[in-house]
Amino acid sequence: MKKLIVVLLSTLIYFACSEKKEGQSINENKVKRIASVNYPLHFFVTQIGGIKVDAIYPIPTDVDPVYWEPTAEDIILYQEADLILLNGAGYAKWVDKVSLPQSKMINTSLSFKDKYIDLEEGQTHSHGPEGEHEHKGFAFTTWLDFNNTIIQVEEVYKALSNLLPDSEETFKSNLQSLKNDIADLHKKMKAAAKKIEGTTLVASHPVYQYLSNGYNLKIISFHWEPDQLPDDMMWEGFEKILASSKATIMLWEDTPLIEVNDKLMNLGVKPIVFNPCANTPASGDFLSIMKTNIVNLGDL
Amino acid sequence: MKQSLYIAFKYLLFHKIRTLILVASIGIIIFLPNGLQKLIEESESQMMARADSTPLVIGTKGSSTDLVINSLYFRQEKIENMTMKTNGELKETGLGYPIPLLSTFKARGFSIAGTNLDYFNFRKLIISKGRKFSFVGECVIGSRVAEKLDITVSDSLISSPENYFDFAGVYPLKMEVVGVLQETNTPDDYTIFTDLKTNWIIMGLGHGHQDLSKTLDQSVILNRDSSNVTANAKLFMYNEITKQNLESFHFHGSPENYPITSIIFVPKDIKSGTILRGKFEAREILNQIVVPSKVVETLLQSIFRIKQIFNTVFVLVGFATLLILGLIVALSLRLRKDEIHTMFTIGSSKAKIFEILGLELLILVLSSFLFALALYFVTGYFVNDFINYFII
Numbered sequence: 180m181k182k183l184i185v186v187l188l189s190t191l192i193y194f195a196c197s198e199k200k201e202g203q204s205i206n207e208n209k210v211k212r213i214a215s216v217n218y219p220l221h222f223f224v225t226q227i228g229g230i231k232v233d234a235i236y237p238i239p240t241d242v243d244p245v246y247w248e249p250t251a252e253d254i255i256l257y258q259e260a261d262l263i264l265l266n267g268a269g270y271a272k273w274v275d276k277v278s279l280p281q282s283k284m285i286n287t288s289l290s291f292k293d294k295y296i297d298l299e300e301g302q303t304h305s306h307g308p309e310g311e312h313e314h315k316g317f318a319f320t321t322w323l324d325f326n327n328t329i330i331q332v333e334e335v336y337k338a339l340s341n342l343l344p345d346s347e348e349t350f351k352s353n354l355q356s357l358k359n360d361i362a363d364l365h366k367k368m369k370a371a372a373k374k375i376e377g378t379t380l381v382a383s384h385p386v387y388q389y390l391s392n393g394y395n396l397k398i399i400s401f402h403w404e405p406d407q408l409p410d411d412m413m414w415e416g417f418e419k420i421l422a423s424s425k426a427t428i429m430l431w432e433d434t435p436l437i438e439v440n441d442k443l444m445n446l447g448v449k450p451i452v453f454n455p456c457a458n459t460p461a462s463g464d465f466l467s468i469m470k471t472n473i474v475n476l477g478d479l
Numbered sequence: 480m481k482q483s484l485y486i487a488f489k490y491l492l493f494h495k496i497r498t499l500i501l502v503a504s505i506g507i508i509i510f511l512p513n514g515l516q517k518l519i520e521e522s523e524s525q526m527m528a529r530a531d532s533t534p535l536v537i538g539t540k541g542s543s544t545d546l547v548i549n550s551l552y553f554r555q556e557k558i559e560n561m562t563m564k565t566n567g568e569l570k571e572t573g574l575g576y577p578i579p580l581l582s583t584f585k586a587r588g589f590s591i592a593g594t595n596l597d598y599f600n601f602r603k604l605i606i607s608k609g610r611k612f613s614f615v616g617e618c619v620i621g622s623r624v625a626e627k628l629d630i631t632v633s634d635s636l637i638s639s640p641e642n643y644f645d646f647a648g649v650y651p652l653k654m655e656v657v658g659v660l661q662e663t664n665t666p667d668d669y670t671i672f673t674d675l676k677t678n679w680i681i682m683g684l685g686h687g688h689q690d691l692s693k694t695l696d697q698s699v700i701l702n703r704d705s706s707n708v709t710a711n712a713k714l715f716m717y718n719e720i721t722k723q724n725l726e727s728f729h730f731h732g733s734p735e736n737y738p739i740t741s742i743i744f745v746p747k748d749i750k751s752g753t754i755l756r757g758k759f760e761a762r763e764i765l766n767q768i769v770v771p772s773k774v775v776e777t778l779l780q781s782i783f784r785i786k787q788i789f790n791t792v793f794v795l796v797g798f799a800t801l802l803i804l805g806l807i808v809a810l811s812l813r814l815r816k817d818e819i820h821t822m823f824t825i826g827s828s829k830a831k832i833f834e835i836l837g838l839e840l841l842i843l844v845l846s847s848f849l850f851a852l853a854l855y856f857v858t859g860y861f862v863n864d865f866i867n868y869f870i871i
Contacts, residue, residue: 248726254613258596276725278612278674280596282576 214260216271217244219322222465223335227353231346240459268295270319287334296388320386320455324393325365371477379424383431405433487838506850508800512793514858521862530775538741540767547774550741552666553582553590560738575746579739581678586636591671593678609658615676616720619658621668652681653719687717687728
């Protein structure tokens with residue numbers, strides 16, 4: 180009797196497992212996988228695609244997606260995706276060193292490539308008969324100008340609709356809702372920028388070029404990290420710039436160390452967090468982070 | 480009958496050499512027209528299948544045959560390179576997707592085909608061992624490459640220099656084999672696949688070296704100012720891409736100007752393909768577009784003309800062989816006059832003697848047919864070589 184029960188149970192478990200596997204494979208066949216190279220694009224995919232797509236974003240939260248170094252397994256995830264969304268403007272340096280199916284790659288900023296901003300800083304090098312090589316590239320946080328964001332969101336919509344034409348109507352309605360939210364951000368950002376019109380801002384990192392361009396803000400950038408103490412030379416250089424620019428606001432990607440915060444306050448500079456949100460935030464989402472950024476700027 | 484067969488068999492066995500020569504000559508004569516027919520038919524069907532599965536090929540203006548042969552078989556005819564700009568233009572048409580190809584280099588005698596992963600999906604290539612290439616510097620090899628070079632996953636291959644006397648020219652690159660393809664019985668079996676970027680590194684358009692802005696070795700620096708560092712010839716270029724030096728690899732110039740030999744274009748549908756061909760006709764896109772099946776068909780038509788000449792030759796040779804066979808039989812009967820007389824004397828009937836001789840001839844002819852049949856089946860294994868040496 181015991182043997183019979185064991186056999187019956189085993190059979191039941193076997194069939195239960197097989198059914199689940201079959202169900203999974205059907206599901207896998209249906210849901211298209213969309214991989215993105217940064218969080219904003221991943222967020223747009225989840226907002227527009229909803230449950231119709233499987234949004235893939237394997238980049239760890241503690242890494243800057245621009246400089247992420249993927250493993251072979253990570254690359255396979257992208258290779259097997261049905262669509263690979265790129266930010267363009269030289270974002271995700273790793274893309275140049277890996278092999279991805281070109282037909283599945285969509286550069287979401289291609290339509291405004293003539294508006295890419297050249298990086299001012301950087302060094303060239305020369306060797307061999309080819310002479311000097313340019314290594315500067317473009318500023319890449321394109322989405323910080325919400326006009327660009329809307330174009331990129333529309334590109335995501337087009338790519339998803341081409342992939343899943345049957346779901347186009349759903350995507351369209353999701354797109355409209357997202358575009359309304361971004362348009363609202365744009366309006367608020369314009370109002371916040373108006374308040375500080377004519378003021379020079381300093382930034383901890385050169386990532387605000389499109390914000391500066393889109394909202395007519397004068398921003399001088401440094402290379403400071405929120406979790407690091409600047410050395411004396413860095414402070415000296417900073418104070419020199421401060422004296423000539425009369426800047427009173429410093430934009431940070433994240434909250435700076437308390438010592439840095441205090442020293443800045445003593446110098447008459449108010450640190451403001453304006454998170455570019457290139458990677459998945461610890462809490463909230465792209466829209467809420469941008470709202471907080473604008474509130475931080477508008478509260479001045 | 481059984482006894483006659485036994486005697487005939489024993490007779491042929493006794494004259495081994497003569498029997499073998501006869502079987503071989505008759506067998507070859509039977510085989511030749513049929514074998515050639517098979518070779519041509521299979522070559523034709525293989526070539527047409529390859530051509531039919533490739534909708535459109537785009538390349539610089541010049542010989543359409545060379546362009547198709549290079550794109551389909553990776554035979555490195557000296558065709559002029561085009562740039563990636565055309566690839567971008569084709570992608571922007573929205574009529575389908577382009578697959579760029581760069582087949583210029585070799586490694587240990589096998590062609591290196593630079594492409595992207597769309598090629599694998601397009602040709603439905605399956606990896607039997609390992610994985611597809613993920614990083615620059617990696618390669619996937621065809622099944623026959625793996626077999627002939629006796630290499631597998633995690634082995635390496637070094638690209639051959641274009642010119643051994645050009646010391647400052649193309650650097651050989653050590654590539655890691657990360658995958659082996661399942662056998663397809665197509666030219667892909669004889670090819671080493673890499674990413675286009677790996678080919679551009681072999682060409683010298685991309686390279687890796689120590690960071691000049693951070694290096695402590697001042698002997699490599701010729702000049703340094705605030706915006707540019709100039710290195711001298713001592714600067715060491717990496718000839719292998721590893722996890723440690725991958726970050727240092729970079730490309731120079733605009734990717735739009737990087738070279739490719741051709742593009743396979745996969746249109747969404749027939750209409751899209753026709754529209755695209757119209758764009759080339761209207762010179763909206765420069766370069767030439769060809770339908771591979773038409774080019775291969777023209778190529779095969781010339782081969783068919785040669786086949787007809789061969790067939791005539793074989794008929795004549797066959798006829799001559801039959802005459803020689805008749806002569807051999809007649810001479811053999813004359814030589815065996817005493818033997819036949821002995822058989823007659825010991826009581827064998829005339830009919831029995833004819834039966835024995837007839838069976839000898841039958842065994843010879845049947846053996847020749849079997850030999851020809853064996854040759855016919857073996858021919859199947861040489862279709863790819865036949866295509867490589869005699870057609871393309």
